[in-house]
Amino acid sequence: MKAEADLIVRWRELATCYNAVACALERALQDAHGLTMSEYETLDRLVDLNSKKCRMQEVAAAMYLSQSALSRTVARLEKQGYVQRALCQNDRRGIFVELTDAGRRHHAEARETHLKILAEHLTPNP
Amino acid sequence: MKAEADLIVRWRELATCYNAVACALERALQDAHGLTMSEYETLDRLVDLNSKKCRMQEVAAAMYLSQSALSRTVARLEKQGYVQRALCQNDRRGIFVELTDAGRRHHAEARETHLKILAEHLTPNP
DNA sequence: AGACATTTGATGCACACGCATGTACCGTCC
């Protein structure tokens, strides 16, 4: 019976903490770099997997975003010039997503802001 | 320098965990009770503060939702009959929000689903 | 009392999202 109350407390703490950080991140990334959190996260995943071109799926698997949302996010990033889409030769259904140099640069800059916000909002957590 | 990597790991874990639970909650509450997570959370806060009518502000202060989002959420809840808005006599700018009986009942039902999902998704957390 | 700043909640607007569906392609089985 106590377990239920504990569960609710944990959930509220989790939600409060997440929302505080997410909200701060969203604002900071937008103001300083014109990026949505989803857009930054997408760039971030691409940097992580930057060894080669990635299929949409691979990117999607690494983050919590629906397939349609990712599709649009990548489209936005491409329009901004941070990413490039290319057809996949082997499987012509697939789409390769690749960081451009501008994308790599922009991510590097935004990463500073990202880290700063995380440090500000995520430190007091024993 | 290690601190940065740790920060990022913590953030990703937090985000992944939150999104998993939030997504499951959203779906379950919608399917079983026709409630948005925000709507459920709002009812939940009202139950917590059920001693008396609450001003919008008091509700807003207890949850992570912008003022405009709360305004619309309460409007939706009112249209569904779970909540009632009343003018505040002392300060005629303010609005009192009060749970209806139907709202109390609906929240009690939804609470079961809520707890079930939390138990399923939030337990493996040492 | 009168003018002005502040607060409270509602609303116009643009936008990112999820769901369902559409289109193109792949793989399999007859």
Next chain:
DNA sequence: GGACGGTACATGCGTGTGCATCAAATGTCT
């Protein structure tokens, strides 16, 4: 080879959100 189910990504649609703004009411200062 042709038909058919499954997969990959794009897109139409409805919805909830935050930001900026608005109207009404309050508070303040002279």
